[in-house]
Amino acid sequence: MRVLLLTGFFLLALCGNNFAGKVFFQRDTTRKDTLKAVDLSQKKEALFFKGLLPKSVSKKPADLAIYPATSLQQVLKGQAPGLYVQEPSGEPGTVQQMYIRGLSMPLLSKRDVYQVQPLVVLDGIPLVTEEHPFAFDIQQYDYNRAGPATNLLAGVDINNIASVEVLKDLAGIAYFGPRGANGVILLTSKQAGIKRRVNFNSYFGMAQRPGVNTINGEYENNFRKQFYDRYTPNGRYNEDDVYPLYLSDSLNTAYYGPSNWSDSYYKNAVVYGIHADISGGSERASFRFAVGNVKTGGVADQTGLDKYNAFFNVNMKPLSWLQFSASVNGTRLNRVRNKNLRDRFAQMVYIPDLGAPLSPNKINYDAYLSQFDNGFDNNFNNLVQGQGKLIFDLGDFKFVSRLAIDYNEGFRDLFYPRTLMEGNSYASNYYGFNQRMVFDNFLTYTHLFNQKHLLSAELGQSTQWDTYKYNNSYAYKGVNDFIKINLLESDPNNGNYLNPLAFPKPLVYKFLDRTKQNLVAFYAKGSYSFEEKYTFSLLLREDASSNAQPTSRWLFTPTLSAGWNVKKDLLAGNKFISDLNFRISAGRLGKLNSFDNYAQGPQYTADAGFTGNLTAPGFNAFAVLTRPYTFGWVGYGIPWAYTDQLNVGFDFGLAKSRFRGSIDFYTKNDKNQLIGIPAHAEYGYSQAYEPGMNVNNTGVDLLFSADVIKAGKKGLGWTSTLNFNLNRNRLKALPGGRTELVIGNRFLQVGQPIDQYWLLQNQGIYNADKDVPQVNGKSMTYTGITLHGGDPVWKDLNGDNRIDNKDKTLMGHMLPKLSGGFQNQFSYKNWNLDIDLYFNLGRQLINQEMANRFNFINREGTVAMTSVKEITYWEKRGDYSKYPLYNPWSTVIPYRSDQDLFLENASFLKLRTISLGYDLTPLLKKKGIERIYIYGSANNLFTITPYTGQDPELVDYTGYDTGYGMPIPKTYTIGIRMEL
Numbered sequence: 001m002r003v004l005l006l007t008g009f010f011l012l013a014l015c016g017n018n019f020a021g022k023v024f025f026q027r028d029t030t031r032k033d034t035l036k037a038v039d040l041s042q043k044k045e046a047l048f049f050k051g052l053l054p055k056s057v058s059k060k061p062a063d064l065a066i067y068p069a070t071s072l073q074q075v076l077k078g079q080a081p082g083l084y085v086q087e088p089s090g091e092p093g094t095v096q097q098m099y100i101r102g103l104s105m106p107l108l109s110k111r112d113v114y115q116v117q118p119l120v121v122l123d124g125i126p127l128v129t130e131e132h133p134f135a136f137d138i139q140q141y142d143y144n145r146a147g148p149a150t151n152l153l154a155g156v157d158i159n160n161i162a163s164v165e166v167l168k169d170l171a172g173i174a175y176f177g178p179r180g181a182n183g184v185i186l187l188t189s190k191q192a193g194i195k196r197r198v199n200f201n202s203y204f205g206m207a208q209r210p211g212v213n214t215i216n217g218e219y220e221n222n223f224r225k226q227f228y229d230r231y232t233p234n235g236r237y238n239e240d241d242v243y244p245l246y247l248s249d250s251l252n253t254a255y256y257g258p259s260n261w262s263d264s265y266y267k268n269a270v271v272y273g274i275h276a277d278i279s280g281g282s283e284r285a286s287f288r289f290a291v292g293n294v295k296t297g298g299v300a301d302q303t304g305l306d307k308y309n310a311f312f313n314v315n316m317k318p319l320s321w322l323q324f325s326a327s328v329n330g331t332r333l334n335r336v337r338n339k340n341l342r343d344r345f346a347q348m349v350y351i352p353d354l355g356a357p358l359s360p361n362k363i364n365y366d367a368y369l370s371q372f373d374n375g376f377d378n379n380f381n382n383l384v385q386g387q388g389k390l391i392f393d394l395g396d397f398k399f400v401s402r403l404a405i406d407y408n409e410g411f412r413d414l415f416y417p418r419t420l421m422e423g424n425s426y427a428s429n430y431y432g433f434n435q436r437m438v439f440d441n442f443l444t445y446t447h448l449f450n451q452k453h454l455l456s457a458e459l460g461q462s463t464q465w466d467t468y469k470y471n472n473s474y475a476y477k478g479v480n481d482f483i484k485i486n487l488l489e490s491d492p493n494n495g496n497y498l499n500p501l502a503f504p505k506p507l508v509y510k511f512l513d514r515t516k517q518n519l520v521a522f523y524a525k526g527s528y529s530f531e532e533k534y535t536f537s538l539l540l541r542e543d544a545s546s547n548a549q550p551t552s553r554w555l556f557t558p559t560l561s562a563g564w565n566v567k568k569d570l571l572a573g574n575k576f577i578s579d580l581n582f583r584i585s586a587g588r589l590g591k592l593n594s595f596d597n598y599a600q601g602p603q604y605t606a607d608a609g610f611t612g613n614l615t616a617p618g619f620n621a622f623a624v625l626t627r628p629y630t631f632g633w634v635g636y637g638i639p640w641a642y643t644d645q646l647n648v649g650f651d652f653g654l655a656k657s658r659f660r661g662s663i664d665f666y667t668k669n670d671k672n673q674l675i676g677i678p679a680h681a682e683y684g685y686s687q688a689y690e691p692g693m694n695v696n697n698t699g700v701d702l703l704f705s706a707d708v709i710k711a712g713k714k715g716l717g718w719t720s721t722l723n724f725n726l727n728r729n730r731l732k733a734l735p736g737g738r739t740e741l742v743i744g745n746r747f748l749q750v751g752q753p754i755d756q757y758w759l760l761q762n763q764g765i766y767n768a769d770k771d772v773p774q775v776n777g778k779s780m781t782y783t784g785i786t787l788h789g790g791d792p793v794w795k796d797l798n799g800d801n802r803i804d805n806k807d808k809t810l811m812g813h814m815l816p817k818l819s820g821g822f823q824n825q826f827s828y829k830n831w832n833l834d835i836d837l838y839f840n841l842g843r844q845l846i847n848q849e850m851a852n853r854f855n856f857i858n859r860e861g862t863v864a865m866t867s868v869k870e871i872t873y874w875e876k877r878g879d880y881s882k883y884p885l886y887n888p889w890s891t892v893i894p895y896r897s898d899q900d901l902f903l904e905n906a907s908f909l910k911l912r913t914i915s916l917g918y919d920l921t922p923l924l925k926k927k928g929i930e931r932i933y934i935y936g937s938a939n940n941l942f943t944i945t946p947y948t949g950q951d952p953e954l955v956d957y958t959g960y961d962t963g964y965g966m967p968i969p970k971t972y973t974i975g976i977r978m979e980l
Helices: 004-017 072-076 109-117 135-139 171-182 218-231 340-346 362-374 566-570 847-852
Strands: 085-086 096-102 119-124 163-169 184-189 198-208 267-280 286-297 304-319 322-336 378-392 397-416 424-450 453-476 508-530 534-545 554-565 577-591 640-655 657-676 687-709 716-733 740-743 744-747 757-759 760-766 792-794 810-811 816-827 831-841 844-848 903-905 910-918 931-944 970-979
Touching: 072 085, 072 096, 072 424, 085 267, 096 453, 109 135, 119 171, 135 453, 171 184, 171 508, 171 534, 171 577, 171 640, 198 931, 267 304, 267 970, 340 397, 362 792, 378 453, 554 566, 566 577, 657 740, 903 970
Parallel strands: 119 184
Antiparallel strands: 085 096, 163 184, 198 267, 198 970, 267 286, 286 304, 304 322, 322 378, 378 397, 397 424, 424 453, 453 508, 508 534, 534 554, 554 577, 577 640, 640 657, 657 687, 687 716, 716 816, 740 744, 757 810, 760 792, 816 831, 831 910, 844 903, 910 931, 931 970
């Protein structure tokens, strides 16, 4: 019934002649290649009439390929207005996040980060861009997901890409349904052609190690001595204060000797890439085959990424009205991971004695690193995307049927010898896969009446099946370091293969999980254009998700778009205005829940656990059952979340398109979203999920390009392009009519931004007890603890002479208010010079690394992850002089991170790339060579920022700079590109 109503509404819209669009199937008119068919789910020209989407003046993929990036995120950083890329570490192959037009929900965990990522579509295939976060259910820490934890978008070979489009408003994203609600990035691979071509591109270069200032025990001892001199009469605060042994003996060369560990930790690294492809055929059949290899060495901790790509595409046309096309894209990612202590302890779910940190002396540090040679860490991913498509061309009617799949699998086999773990060896094996299969069909009708009225219609159906699975196991205390068995794949011919004897059975832990999600969609689209002056398009969708509750399985969403070519309609005779187009789109689109837990009605997850192991299968061979304190309660009445959006845009061109660009004003309202409301632990769960959270984002996208100096045939040319996004978010509603909510260290308040910090306001130091304010003879307190001399002066906002959460205030922003890029391209004869700048403004972060440095008393000698000191502990970072000398023994913890003392301006301007190229083709004048181009590039050359820490980019979704982000290196490459 729903489908019949949807179809009837669609036909009524067509008969009314009020809605329109563009041709949905497009032939290549530039050459006689009858095999070139536009992928309707990929090309923006085929989705809507050109007047409904903003024009793009950004770089071509061939120019972007000059940057030696390891991931798609790095390639796109600063290239498109509205797209913000977060790169928390320069370690090659690590996960990076993307956000389009702000945040639709507060980021409280890695689950939330997963929920707000945009959809990436490669040749019409919606990719699984990140491993499902359900594996965090068995983890105590969420620094990295179990398994390879590799950025799956590192598998994209930019050399193989013909076009990149970032779709942000409903005119573009509605076609992709609920998965596109956070924005869509379209990637189109280079396709087969009838002319034989051979292309080659290769670069080679070096990533430069950073310059660092190292310190040793003497420096750290002098740093702490100033606190002891000020707050203790005899060099010891009390009998319980035991000075660290590693700092007590000044004759200990392991800590007081040369601090030359950086020579083993930081090293120059080799980077190179090579790509080649061949294509050819006839008008009946054509193909393209491409291969590539990229190796990126990390400059820190011997990390790196090795990538292998292969792509094959074939088109066949056995009949004039029938075409078949197929493509396969395969990638292998090998990642060498870091060896830092935090990630190792989190993986082992075990924290050893932290009484002494790693030695800053190279001899000692090298001896420590050599222990890893007795173990292994094999970490790799295999990725495959493929599709087959039948196209029936019946004149005005066309029918397309397609089957596509995206499959990736990850492996991590790990062994740590007992010398790294206080006499206990450790083994871990992980295997997981993500699979997405899509089957869609659509019928289109296109006709041009009287050379004026372009009418287009489309009816379509899509079904998508997603499966995510992992097997994970780990074990402790093996027989010896020479037996490093795979816990998941033991020899089936051995009678004990299910119970390997190399590790004690009580110390072997195995976990497996699988989740599925199915999507079904029916849609109808009607489009109308009059002389390319007025364009209208209406898209009606009906979507169903298996992750929605049975009472709310289906969601109906409409989208209306319109365009007006002002230049052609009113200003045809104006010579100065060469292009002026007005666009508007409005509508609704559903948003998916990524977890199937929400679809099952009232339930909770039953598990048993203890500190260090969240989920245990039993205790002393007896099964146990407890109510959980992890996932939370899920009830009935959870509807679809959805986004309502309005976009108004203008495209313009002036002075024969010498000046061109677009500007978009938008507002997004993401409604009915789920959030975990803290509940009483005695009920058996820590939170209950309720719908009703609404978040609004408003902003402006600007893209402007100008030919400052119009290039002649051999003269000087200069083209400058500026793009930026200005975004503001506001929390509009919370479930149950609440106006505020406290979740951990986050405070959400209706009417306020969702990316702010909740902090105490620091106003200095109480030099003596008499300086502490008193009311009725009672001194000011912090959460019931009396403040004394040497404690911070925190602002008493409500004037009750007590400092507590009521005196915290929302301030700062985790994401920038303004972000974008500024590119300049110069040309002179055969020379090309490109300069690419990237900037973030109006963003703050918490310098957690500096807070940890000053909070040495509470971090010393405790067995906790917060007490871990990496080898980079012996590196001087930040400005120590800007912080008051508080009493570090005070029980109020004066150097706590939830105060604006550590809140810093993280705005920056970066010179991302300078590239210089020379076209050798005119000099060679040889037949068969279409182009030979040589180039060199220098990347990440400098950063201008007021931030006093390591790098304002190296921060994750929390906005806290923990110091774990490895530096984004300067790289220098030379390369050659040939077209034969």
